[in-house]
Amino acid sequence: MKAAEFDYARAASVEEVCRLLDSANGDGKIIAGGQTLVPLMVMRLTRPSLLIDVNHIETLKGIMIDSDAVVIRACTRQYDALNDVALAKALPLLAKGLAMVGHPQTRNRGTVGGSLANSDPAAEICLLARVLDAEITAVSSQGSRVIADKNFALGAMTTALSSEECLTEVRFPIWQIAGRIGTAFDEMSIRRSDFALVSAACQVALDQSGVCRRAVVGIGGAEPSPLRVDAMEQRLVGTKLEATDLAAAADLLRDAIDPITDNHASADYRRRVARELSLRVMTVARDEALAARN
Amino acid sequence: MSEHDITLKVNGRTYRGKASARMTLVDFLRDELRLTGTHTGCEHGVCGACSIIFEGQAIRSCLMFAVQADGASITTVEGLAEPGTLSVLQDCFWETHALQCGFCTPGMLIASQTLLDKNRLPTDEEIREAISGNLCRCTGYKQIVDAVKLAAQRLSGLNAPVKSDG
Numbered sequence: 448m449k450a451a452e453f454d455y456a457r458a459a460s461v462e463e464v465c466r467l468l469d470s471a472n473g474d475g476k477i478i479a480g481g482q483t484l485v486p487l488m489v490m491r492l493t494r495p496s497l498l499i500d501v502n503h504i505e506t507l508k509g510i511m512i513d514s515d516a517v518v519i520r521a522c523t524r525q526y527d528a529l530n531d532v533a534l535a536k537a538l539p540l541l542a543k544g545l546a547m548v549g550h551p552q553t554r555n556r557g558t559v560g561g562s563l564a565n566s567d568p569a570a571e572i573c574l575l576a577r578v579l580d581a582e583i584t585a586v587s588s589q590g591s592r593v594i595a596d597k598n599f600a601l602g603a604m605t606t607a608l609s610s611e612e613c614l615t616e617v618r619f620p621i622w623q624i625a626g627r628i629g630t631a632f633d634e635m636s637i638r639r640s641d642f643a644l645v646s647a648a649c650q651v652a653l654d655q656s657g658v659c660r661r662a663v664v665g666i667g668g669a670e671p672s673p674l675r676v677d678a679m680e681q682r683l684v685g686t687k688l689e690a691t692d693l694a695a696a697a698d699l700l701r702d703a704i705d706p707i708t709d710n711h712a713s714a715d716y717r718r719r720v721a722r723e724l725s726l727r728v729m730t731v732a733r734d735e736a737l738a739a740r741n
Numbered sequence: 742m743s744e745h746d747i748t749l750k751v752n753g754r755t756y757r758g759k760a761s762a763r764m765t766l767v768d769f770l771r772d773e774l775r776l777t778g779t780h781t782g783c784e785h786g787v788c789g790a791c792s793i794i795f796e797g798q799a800i801r802s803c804l805m806f807a808v809q810a811d812g813a814s815i816t817t818v819e820g821l822a823e824p825g826t827l828s829v830l831q832d833c834f835w836e837t838h839a840l841q842c843g844f845c846t847p848g849m850l851i852a853s854q855t856l857l858d859k860n861r862l863p864t865d866e867e868i869r870e871a872i873s874g875n876l877c878r879c880t881g882y883k884q885i886v887d888a889v890k891l892a893a894q895r896l897s898g899l900n901a902p903v904k905s906d907g
Contacts, residue, residue, distance in 0.1 A: 448784035452742035455762035455808050485804040486785040498762065500809055526798070550874025551852065552789065555798040639873045
């Protein structure tokens with residue numbers, strides 16, 4: 448369980464990161480918290496020739512919040528995001544999901560951008576980015592671009608980032624909608640805060656009469672990347688999210704999902720858990736919205 | 742493969758050493774600095790035995806390369822009490838039989854000490870969350886939770902150590 452040999456460079460700026468990535472001929476890797484990358488390296492599932500450390504780049508750290516969005520710079524620790532009171536107020540779903548990321552030791556070191564860049568199928572932050580329609584900024588020596596999250600994850604541990612790009616920040620939009628918002632996050636794992644076999648996230652907006660105006664439901668851990676089912680979300684909008692509506696939506700999810708099988712759970716088990724978890728998060732999110740004032 | 746000079750402050754003392762880029766921090770602590778209190782378990786971030794306090798926070802030292810820690814300040818299990826003595830938390834582990842083989846104990850102590858540093862009287866739930874990243878194959882965790890609770894109460898003056906005659 449030792450990583451293959453590599454060279455190490457501690458970068459002082461994003462420009463230097465880009466320069467170093469260019470110099471590595473496609474074989475450079477950025478290390479931030481290392482909570483996903485180092486296990487892959489010691490299991491020799493990845494063996495970069497150059498490891499570029501971004502932990503000392505202050506411009507890659509920080510959280511900015513306005514009425515439109517929560518923007519988290521890539522090297523912000525999960526612990527810092529989780530303990531940001533303004534973030535939890537602006538986007539409660541983000542805080543609920545962050546609380547389920549790994550263990551205290553994982554969150555103390557792991558970063559928001561690093562989790563996205565590695566794109567583990569079970570990662571809570573990847574699911575949050577999917578349901579909140581996050582926008583991810585990547586910088587290279589050729590310039591910068593913004594990638595919509597739905598185009599970001601290409602499969603397990605595979606993203607739209609090129610080997611010369613550095614993820615610099617992620618923007619989580621805040622819904623600009625009149626009405627009451629409710630959110631929920633839940634997951635099933637073998638041990639407390641272990642990798643989720645299946646995770647689920649939901650955010651709904653209800654109008655004054657309790658009719659759903661917008662709904663997102665996402666499932667993580669079940670497929671190689673987080674999943675949303677359009678038909679399921681459309682089934683919810685315009686209804687009062689009665690039990691029959693939620694059950695019908697959950698059935699649409701069950702029919703659409705194509706889960707993975709591994710040593711921990713079969714595809715069929717994951718399908719059943721996904722349906723049940725989706726019901727739970729839809730129910731909790733609805734009840735939270737109904738209980739909300741304004 | 743790059744080779745690096747590393748300066749680290751561990752338990753208040755400054756150490757210097759050399760490490761190849763791929764050497765993990767736990768291997769550097771154990772093999773170069775001979776601080777073998779921190780244990781190497783799974784080496785891929787699952788068991789928590791290698792937990793240390795890095796810049797004030799509990800982290801896993803198997804998931805950091807030693808070169809990344811250059812210039813940092815670290816506390817390992819050796820730094821929780823003066824040599825030959827036990828901290829209140831360690832004493833409570835002894836009192837409640839919170840260890841059997843002892844392999845997980847350094848990590849358990851680090852995880853629970855960092856909890857007590859920011860939460861004077863944690864609930865059972867908060868203790869279980871704090872040690873959730875640390876595997877123990879002997880105790881079933883109950884005695885560990887008891888130890889942390891006992892230590893929290895003792896640090897708050899709510900109980901006193903058991904007196905021993907021998």
